[in-house]
Amino acid sequence: MVSDFLQKTFLDNTVAAYGHALLYIAIGIAIAHLLKRIILRRLKRWAKRTTTSLDDQLVRLIERPILWLLYLGFCYISLQNLTLSKTISQLVTVLGVIFAALLLVQLVGSVAEYSLRIYGFIHRDQPNMRQSLNALIPAVRVFLWAIGIVFVLDNLGFDISAVVTGLGIGGVAIALASQGILQDLFSYFSILLDRPFEIGDFIIVGDMAGTVVQVGIKTTRLKSIDGEQLILANTDLTASRIQNFQRMVQRRVLFTLGVAYETDRAHLENIPTMVREVIEATANVVFDRAHFATFGKFSLDFEVVYLVETNDYLMYRDVQHQINLAIKQRFDQAGIEFAYPTQVIFLNSVGATPLS
Known part of the structure; x- marks a missing residue:
């Protein structure tokens, strides 16, 4: 009785064949749950031990697509043991390809987004990183969905070369029409x-x-x-x-001092030492050099260089302010005069009688 019932045929398949297909599906579901129990639970325990929530998000993102891919794969293998009509076989293939593409795109997209989030977490000290990631993630999703659609169309028998050619021609037209926008986008x-x-x-x-x-x-x-x-x-x-200027570690400052031509040699030799003492007494500053550089049009010019140990512009201006005041005070104490534009006119009186 049982053997006769198992040999009965429905829709070109025996009851035994249907039973084998259901058995394979049940075994596949059991294997999927076993893998979930062994692998995914271990991943969840590992994620809970970490300090960030990104690992927990990754496990949640990949758990459902992986399980459904396993279910879909076992069901597809089980149905291959049955004799199906051409229409039903094509319908099963179409549905399988579509669902597989959706799950794969979701899985790959989740892993790609997780990778970008990890990269952003590593560089979290950079304020521009979050904005950059928010702009990249949608672009990655669009790219993956485009690949998924092409994959589905190719497996369903469509002529992908014609579709790609049409997209290429349309893309060229759009690129020419929006050349400036695309340049800014790539920039x-x-x-x-x-x-x-x-x-x-x-x-x-x-x-x-x-x-x-x-x-x-x-x-x-x-x-x-x-x-x-x-x-x-x-x-x-x-x-x-x-x-x-934000990435500048030190600011190099060069300025000149002009003293009057009437300044004697002793004072000229002492000026670099005086300037050095003033700069070294200023906080957050490193003295570099001070030299009698050139003979100017109306001054003897000294060239001074020092380094400010910060990239803060306001601090640099404060430091220069203090140095200028201190140099002015030292020069006044030493009797050294700063030069300013002067002009000497020699008068020769024609026919003047020499003084006796």
Whole structure:
């Protein structure tokens, strides 16, 4: 009785064949749950021991796609043991390809997003990193979905070469119509990856200077010293020479002192020592050199160089202010006069009678 029932045929398949298919599906589900119990639970315990929540998010992101991929794979293998009609076989193939593509795109996208988040966590001390990641993640998703759609169409029998050719022609037309926008977009990614500056950096581009407050897809905004907002196209930034003062460890300062030509040799020899003593007595400053450099038009010029141990512009100005006051005081005490533009006129009186 049982053997006769098992040999009965429904839709070109025996009851035994249906039973074998269900058995394979049950075994596959059991294997999937076993893997979930052994591997995923260990991953969850490992993630809980870490200090960040990124590991827990990764496990949650990959858990469902992996399980559903296993279920789908076991079901597809089980159905291969059955004799299916052409229509049903094609329907199963189409549904399997679509669901597999969706799950793979979701899985790869989750891993890619997790990788970017980890990179951002490692460089969390850079304020511009979060904005950069928020711009990259949607682009990665669009790229993965595009690959997934092409994969599905290719496996469903569509002529991918014709589709790609059509997309290529349309892409060229769109590129020509929006050339400026695309240039700024690629420049944005160049700034994003190369990082010549970050938010909060003080930069000089050509004749414009300011602090970076925002890096957008098309433009970058600076706040100038006077307070107004400067908006620069990203293409202009990547094509220009940029001076970034934020990454300067030391500021080298060179200035000149001009004393009167009437200054005697003893004072001239003593001036470098006086300047050195003044600079070395100033905090956050390293003396470099001081020399009698040139004979000017109306002064004897000394060249002085020192280093400020910070990139803070206001501190540099405060230091120079203190040094200037101290040098003026030392020169006044020593009786050394600073030079200023002078002109000497010699008069020759024609026919004057010499004094006897």
